[in-house]
Amino acid sequence: MNSEPESDIKREVAAKAEARGTRQKIVAAAIHEFAHHGIDGARIDRIAKSAKVNKAMIYYHFDSKDNLYLEVVTSFYKNIRQRAEEIVLPSETLEEALGALATLHETMFASDDYARPIMLREMADPRPEVLEAISAVFRSASIPQKIATLLGDGMDRGEYRHTDIHQALLAFASMSIYYHMVTPFINRLLGIDDPRQFAAERPKVIIDIFLNGLKVR
Amino acid sequence: MNSEPESDIKREVAAKAEARGTRQKIVAAAIHEFAHHGIDGARIDRIAKSAKVNKAMIYYHFDSKDNLYLEVVTSFYKNIRQRAEEIVLPSETLEEALGALATLHETMFASDDYARPIMLREMADPRPEVLEAISAVFRSASIPQKIATLLGDGMDRGEYRHTDIHQALLAFASMSIYYHMVTPFINRLLGIDDPRQFAAERPKVIIDIFLNGLKVR
Amino acid sequence: MNSEPESDIKREVAAKAEARGTRQKIVAAAIHEFAHHGIDGARIDRIAKSAKVNKAMIYYHFDSKDNLYLEVVTSFYKNIRQRAEEIVLPSETLEEALGALATLHETMFASDDYARPIMLREMADPRPEVLEAISAVFRSASIPQKIATLLGDGMDRGEYRHTDIHQALLAFASMSIYYHMVTPFINRLLGIDDPRQFAAERPKVIIDIFLNGLKVR
Amino acid sequence: MNSEPESDIKREVAAKAEARGTRQKIVAAAIHEFAHHGIDGARIDRIAKSAKVNKAMIYYHFDSKDNLYLEVVTSFYKNIRQRAEEIVLPSETLEEALGALATLHETMFASDDYARPIMLREMADPRPEVLEAISAVFRSASIPQKIATLLGDGMDRGEYRHTDIHQALLAFASMSIYYHMVTPFINRLLGIDDPRQFAAERPKVIIDIFLNGLKVR
DNA sequence: GATGAATGAGGTTTCATTCAT
DNA sequence: AATGAATGAAACCTCATTCAT
Numbered sequence: 001m002n003s004e005p006e007s008d009i010k011r012e013v014a015a016k017a018e019a020r021g022t023r024q025k026i027v028a029a030a031i032h033e034f035a036h037h038g039i040d041g042a043r044i045d046r047i048a049k050s051a052k053v054n055k056a057m058i059y060y061h062f063d064s065k066d067n068l069y070l071e072v073v074t075s076f077y078k079n080i081r082q083r084a085e086e087i088v089l090p091s092e093t094l095e096e097a098l099g100a101l102a103t104l105h106e107t108m109f110a111s112d113d114y115a116r117p118i119m120l121r122e123m124a125d126p127r128p129e130v131l132e133a134i135s136a137v138f139r140s141a142s143i144p145q146k147i148a149t150l151l152g153d154g155m156d157r158g159e160y161r162h163t164d165i166h167q168a169l170l171a172f173a174s175m176s177i178y179y180h181m182v183t184p185f186i187n188r189l190l191g192i193d194d195p196r197q198f199a200a201e202r203p204k205v206i207i208d209i210f211l212n213g214l215k216v217r
Numbered sequence: 218m219n220s221e222p223e224s225d226i227k228r229e230v231a232a233k234a235e236a237r238g239t240r241q242k243i244v245a246a247a248i249h250e251f252a253h254h255g256i257d258g259a260r261i262d263r264i265a266k267s268a269k270v271n272k273a274m275i276y277y278h279f280d281s282k283d284n285l286y287l288e289v290v291t292s293f294y295k296n297i298r299q300r301a302e303e304i305v306l307p308s309e310t311l312e313e314a315l316g317a318l319a320t321l322h323e324t325m326f327a328s329d330d331y332a333r334p335i336m337l338r339e340m341a342d343p344r345p346e347v348l349e350a351i352s353a354v355f356r357s358a359s360i361p362q363k364i365a366t367l368l369g370d371g372m373d374r375g376e377y378r379h380t381d382i383h384q385a386l387l388a389f390a391s392m393s394i395y396y397h398m399v400t401p402f403i404n405r406l407l408g409i410d411d412p413r414q415f416a417a418e419r420p421k422v423i424i425d426i427f428l429n430g431l432k433v434r
Numbered sequence: 435m436n437s438e439p440e441s442d443i444k445r446e447v448a449a450k451a452e453a454r455g456t457r458q459k460i461v462a463a464a465i466h467e468f469a470h471h472g473i474d475g476a477r478i479d480r481i482a483k484s485a486k487v488n489k490a491m492i493y494y495h496f497d498s499k500d501n502l503y504l505e506v507v508t509s510f511y512k513n514i515r516q517r518a519e520e521i522v523l524p525s526e527t528l529e530e531a532l533g534a535l536a537t538l539h540e541t542m543f544a545s546d547d548y549a550r551p552i553m554l555r556e557m558a559d560p561r562p563e564v565l566e567a568i569s570a571v572f573r574s575a576s577i578p579q580k581i582a583t584l585l586g587d588g589m590d591r592g593e594y595r596h597t598d599i600h601q602a603l604l605a606f607a608s609m610s611i612y613y614h615m616v617t618p619f620i621n622r623l624l625g626i627d628d629p630r631q632f633a634a635e636r637p638k639v640i641i642d643i644f645l646n647g648l649k650v651r
Numbered sequence: 652m653n654s655e656p657e658s659d660i661k662r663e664v665a666a667k668a669e670a671r672g673t674r675q676k677i678v679a680a681a682i683h684e685f686a687h688h689g690i691d692g693a694r695i696d697r698i699a700k701s702a703k704v705n706k707a708m709i710y711y712h713f714d715s716k717d718n719l720y721l722e723v724v725t726s727f728y729k730n731i732r733q734r735a736e737e738i739v740l741p742s743e744t745l746e747e748a749l750g751a752l753a754t755l756h757e758t759m760f761a762s763d764d765y766a767r768p769i770m771l772r773e774m775a776d777p778r779p780e781v782l783e784a785i786s787a788v789f790r791s792a793s794i795p796q797k798i799a800t801l802l803g804d805g806m807d808r809g810e811y812r813h814t815d816i817h818q819a820l821l822a823f824a825s826m827s828i829y830y831h832m833v834t835p836f837i838n839r840l841l842g843i844d845d846p847r848q849f850a851a852e853r854p855k856v857i858i859d860i861f862l863n864g865l866k867v868r
Numbered sequence: 869g870a871t872g873a874a875t876g877a878g879g880t881t882t883c884a885t886t887c888a889t
Numbered sequence: 890a891a892t893g894a895a896t897g898a899a900a901c902c903t904c905a906t907t908c909a910t
Contacts, residue, residue, distance in 0.1 A: 022890080036342070040258030044884065054892050056886080061890095065884065117341040123399050124255070124337035135406050166407045166415070167422045171392045178391035181398075182340050189352050190383050198383070205384045213430030239873075261901065271875055276902060278873090456894075472775070474692035478880065488896050493881065495894095554775035557833050558768040559687065569840050600841050600849070601856045608829035609822045615832075616774050623786050624817045632817070639818040647864030673869080695905065705871050707907080712869095716905065874908070882900070889892085 023061050025051040030072045035114035038121050039069050070129065073118065077133040080108050080115070084137055094150040095207055101143050102176045102203040108137075109180040116181060144169060151214070160214040168214065175206040240278050242268040247289045252331035255338050256286045287346065290335060294350040297325050297332070301354050311367040312424055318360050319393045319420040325354075326397040333398060361386060368431070377431040385431065392423040457495050459485040464506045469548035472555050473503045504563065507552060511567040514542050514549070518571050528584040529641055535577050536610045536637040542571075543614040550615060578603060585648075594648040602648065609640040674712050676702040681723045686765035689772050690720050721780065724769065728784040731766070734758050735788055745801040746858055752794050753827045753854035759788075760831040767832060795820060802865075811865040819865065826857040 029051035033042045044065055048055040062068040084104050109115045122130050138144055148169055154160040179186055179202060183195060192198050246268035250259045261282055265272040279285040304321050326332045339347050355361055365386055371377040396403055396419060400412060409415050463485035467476045478499055482489040496502040521538050543549045556564050572578055582603055588594040613620055613636060617629060626632050680702035684693045695716055699706040713719040735755050740748065760766045773781050789795055799820055805811040830837055830853060834846060843849050 038255055038257055038338070038341070040255055043882095045882095054890095055884095056893085057891065059885065120337045120341035121255070123402055124334040124341070125253070126401050131402055131405055134402065138406060163422060163426075164418070166409065167419060168426070170396060170403060170407065171423055171426055174391045174395035175388045178395045179387060184343050185340055185348055185351065186387060188348055189355060190387065192383065201381070202384060205380060206388055209380075209385070209388055209427065209430035211430075212432075212434075213426035213428075215429075217429075217434050260899095262899090271873095272901090273876080273903080274874065282901070470776070472689055472691055472772075474689055477878095479878090488894095489880090490882080490897080491895065499880070551775040554771045555689070557836055558689070558771035558775070560835055565836060565839055568836065572840060597856060597860075598852070600843065601853060602860070604830060604837060604841065605826045605857055605860055608825045612825035612829045613821060618777050619774055619782055619785065620821060622782055623789060624821065626817065635815070636818060639814060640822055643814075643819070643822055643861065643864035645864075646866075646868075647860035647862075649863075651863075651868050694903090696903095705869095706905095707872085708870065710906065871910085872908105873910105875904105875906080877904090877906105879903070880901090883896105883898090885896080885898105887893100887895070889894105 022051075022053055022057055025053055026058055026061060026068070027072055027075065029053075030068055031076060031114050031118075034069055034072060035117045038117075039065070042069070073122070073130060074133055076114070076118065077130075077137060080111070081137045081140055083107050083111070084143075085140060087143075092150075094147065094154060095211060097143060097147045097150055098172060098207045098210065099203060101147060101173065102206070104143060105173075105177045105180055106199070106203075116183070120181060144173075147172070154214075158216060161216050163214060171213075172206065172210045175210065176203070239270055239274055242270055243275055243278060243285070244289055244292065246270075247285055248293060248329075248331050248335070251286055251289060252334040255334075256282070259286070290339070290347055291350050293331070293335065294347070294354055297328070298354040298357055300324050300328070302357060304360070309367075311364065311371060312428060314360060314364045314367055315389060315424045315427065316420060318364060318390065319423070321360060322390075322394045322397055323416070323420075333400070337398060361390075364389070371431075375433060378433050380431060388430075389423065389427045392427065393420070456485075456487055456491060459487055460492055460495060460502070461506055461509065463487075464502055465510060465548050465552075468503055468506060469551045472551075473499070476503075504561075507556070507564055508567050510548070510552065511564070511571055514545075515571040515574055517541050517545070519574060521577070526584075528581065528588060529645060531577060531581045531584055532606060532641045532644065533637060535581060535607065536640070538577060539607075539611045539614055540633070540637075550617070554615060578607075581606070588648075592650060595650050597648060605647075606640065606644045609644065610637070673702075673704055673708055676704055677709055677712060677719070678723055678726065680704075681719055682727060682763075682765050682769075685720055685723060686768040689768075690716070693720070724773070724781060725784055727765070727769065728781075728788060731759050731762070732788040732791055734762070735794075736791060738794075740794060740797055743801075745798065745805060746862060748794060748798045748801055749823060749858045749861065750854060752798060752824065753857070755794060756824075756828045756831055757850070757854075760834075767834070771832060795824075798823070805865075809867060812867050814865060822864075823857065823861045826861065827854070 026047065029047045030042075032050065033047045037043070042065070044055060044058055047068075048058055058068060062071060084107065087100055087104055087107065119134070122134070148165050151160060151168060152165060155162050179199065186192065187195050187198075243264065246264045247259075249267065250264045254260070259282070261272060261275060264285075265275055275285060279288060301321050301324070304317055304324065336351070339351070365382050368377060368385060369382060372379050396416065403409065404412050404415075460481065463481045464476075466484065467481045471477070476499070478489060478492055481502075482492055492502060496505060518538055518541070521534055521541065553568070556568070582599050585594060585602060586599060589596050613633065620626065621629050621632075677698065680698045681693075683701065684698045688694070693716070695706060695709055698719075699709055709719060713722060735758065738751055738755055738758065740751055770785070773785070799816050802811060802819060803816060806813050830850065837843065838846050838849075
């Protein structure tokens with residue numbers, strides 16, 4: 001006769017907590033699966049098993065495989081975006097801004113092993129929604145704009161040679177991101193034994209090349 | 218004129234020609250399919266249909282989907298490799314060698330629409346055999362070595378600043394190849410309206426940045 | 435009365451009951467199919483249809499055709515074995531023990547129409563697992579040992595002539611089992627019109643021949 | 652201008668010789684295949700390959716898999732039957748006639764490894780044609796009739812106890828043939844190390860048991 | 869007679885998804 | 890929320906058989 005409502009509330013709270021737990025377990029397992037196998041190669045059974053969750057629960061929480069993928073991937077980008085925004089765009093010099101972009105790239109890929117394969121697959125078969133999500137990361141990070149601005153200013157001041165801003169921006173971004181995207185391949189091709197160190201030394205080198213490459217002599 | 222052996226030969230030739238035709242049709246359809254959908258998303262039925270070939274023929278000629286993929290992809294790289302070897306490594310200057318590498322990259326991707334997605338997917342989930350095949354393209358092309366040598370010589374001569382050769386080589390390669398690999402994304406992100414022109418102007422810009430970037434002032 | 439755990443149990447029980455039902459239906463249909471067609475001639479479609487079960491359920495419960503076969507056949511032998519163990523090894527005389535073996539054989543084959551074809555096919559291409567299962571039936575039945583012992587004792591007592599026990603045991607077993615194994619053929623060859631009666635009269639005859647055949651005169 | 656017809660004849664003769672060779676190769680490979688896998692498990696491809704013959708040749712010579720099976724199996728029985736007829740039915744005593752039957756059985760199975768599995772499979776799923784063929788072997792061999800006659804005479808003479816002739820005949824046949832039919836199983840069950848010797852000693856034992864078993868004391 | 873390629877029907881198995889409880 | 894069972898469509902692959910030469 002007493003606290004049935006209370007116990008109902010408790011139940012609900014507990015249920016929600018558990019549900020959140022279930023969702024999270026599913027998401028974690030799904031990222032892993034999608035990263036390793038792509039959306040077509042991914043198996044709902046495998047996700048359920050590795051999440052230790054009943055298969056039907058996946059449909060209960062995510063409706064369909066496609067939707068699971070979408071939610072997983074966008075949440076993945078949200079995550080990256082958030083970390084991107086946390087990178088303080090420090091001071092005023094171009095050099096520092098370039099360093100920030102390099103750091104951003106490093107952050108994107110260093111966090112886990114899933115970024116690389118997931119992004120590569122997206123690029124191979126780009127869905128508008130996802131392209132947009134990735135674009136947003138960079139836009140929100142405002143770092144590219146900052147670099148563009150600083151570079152433009154430098155050109156106007158006569159410090160840097162006049163160059164197409166897009167080409168220049170892409171030049172730096174390429175030097176910074178490409179290694180991260182195809183690490184295993186480059187390591188193999190160039191016979192790099194210590195990828196960690198190679199990656200650590202890289203920002204300095206590319207900033208150096210980039211700035212020198214554009215400076216007026 | 219009607220000696221049996223001769224007609225035997227004719228027969229064989231004709232048969233082989235047809236077979237080659239069938240194989241080729243399959244390969245062509247398969248590349249298309251694998252490029253668009255990846256190995257897991259690819260459908261044998263679709264390949265057969267678009268090749269206008271009986272489905273069983275695919276198994277007759279290629280044994281399994283996996284094997285078809287492997288043969289298709291390696292033949293694809295052989296193809297690229299051949300074209301790579303045809304790129305004459307012109308003269309003696311570093312500038313020209315860099316131009317050759319840019320041309321190689323352009324060649325790799327410009328030939329058809331399949332290179333980009335196929336390579337990206339491979340990079341996402343690299344099979345040793347295929348990594349090796351890609352590596353071979355570059356090794357055989359000897360262009361990287363040439364660049365490395367010229368760059369090393371230039372450093373020794375005091376023309377270029379001392380820099381880790383691998384880092385430098387990768388810096389240029391990145392600038393050259395990255396845009397090709399993720400064209401649609403970059404076009405979207407930077408709002409590039411005329412990709413053709415952007416790509417055409419690119420080699421000059423990156424060679425310029427790279428050489429200036431390394432030159433001693 | 436409506437406590438959740440209880441209803442949970444109910445649910446589980448019901449589910450398991452249904453599942454058992456499905457499994458049983460599959461097994462029943464599968465025995466029939468395998469007996470009639472052998473493992474290679476058997477068709478999963480046909481099993482599913484005659485069990486009134488979705489084809490995929492067979493894989494859900496048994497993983498593969500091979501495995502279904504194995505489970506079906508071993509369960510089949512377990513079944514026989516159980517019935518074998520129920521045959522009381524009556525008294526002490528050799529005659530009764532021989533009667534028991536004849537009864538065992540009759541039991542093995544009389545139960546249904548599947549024993550004959552299934553066992554024959556197994557013998558044609560014996561899988562170790564299954565040979566073992568059949569051997570176990572006879573070993574567990576302990577009847578052969580009993581016979582061997584009684585026979586040995588009889589020989590020692592001078593009642594029976596000395597004869598290789600294995601040869602003797604096999605002699606009786608052959609007389610007892612062979613007709614069951616190839617009934618249709620023998621009926622045809624000897625023109626037996628009333629197999630039932632022939633089989634019924636058989637134990638008496640063969641026990642008679644066997645015992646007389648070994649007795650010291 | 653000369654011997655075209657002659658060369659035609661030569662050709663034909665050669666062709667027929669070769670053809671016979673091809674047929675034989677096919678038959679040999681087919682027996683092997685059918686013995687190991689049964690008709691449903693047999694693969695035309697495998698037969699062609701192991702016969703080193705083009706698959707289409709099998710159809711050219713035998714029309715269909717079923718027909719190949721039938722021809723192979725009936726020729727197989729013809730073969731056995733021929734050997735059966737070569738077994739001289741020696742003298743006049745029942746003992747010798749029984750020995751002849753035992754020898755016949757031995758001959759049937761000893762010739763190759765195929766008799767056992769082929770006959771077992773036939774028995775599992777008996778086709779009338781084939782049952783007839785096997786029956787014919789025994790009838791033609793006239794040994795059973797001889798035994799029946801001798802046994803009948805012996806009973807009439809008061810030498811043997813009155814017993815149903817069919818039961819008696821089958822008793823002996825069972826003892827003689829059963830071991831051959833399920834050799835691997837019996838060897839395993841009884842732990843027989845030297846099957847050759849066991850088989851060699853068997854006729855004497857079973858003739859002994861049989862005759863003693865029927866003799867009037 | 870002989871060959872390699874081709875065909876069509878069908879076989880086993882898989883898998884996203886749903887249902888009943 | 891959770892589970893085990895169920896479903897139907899389709900995927901990959903096989904195989905007896907035939908064709909063209």
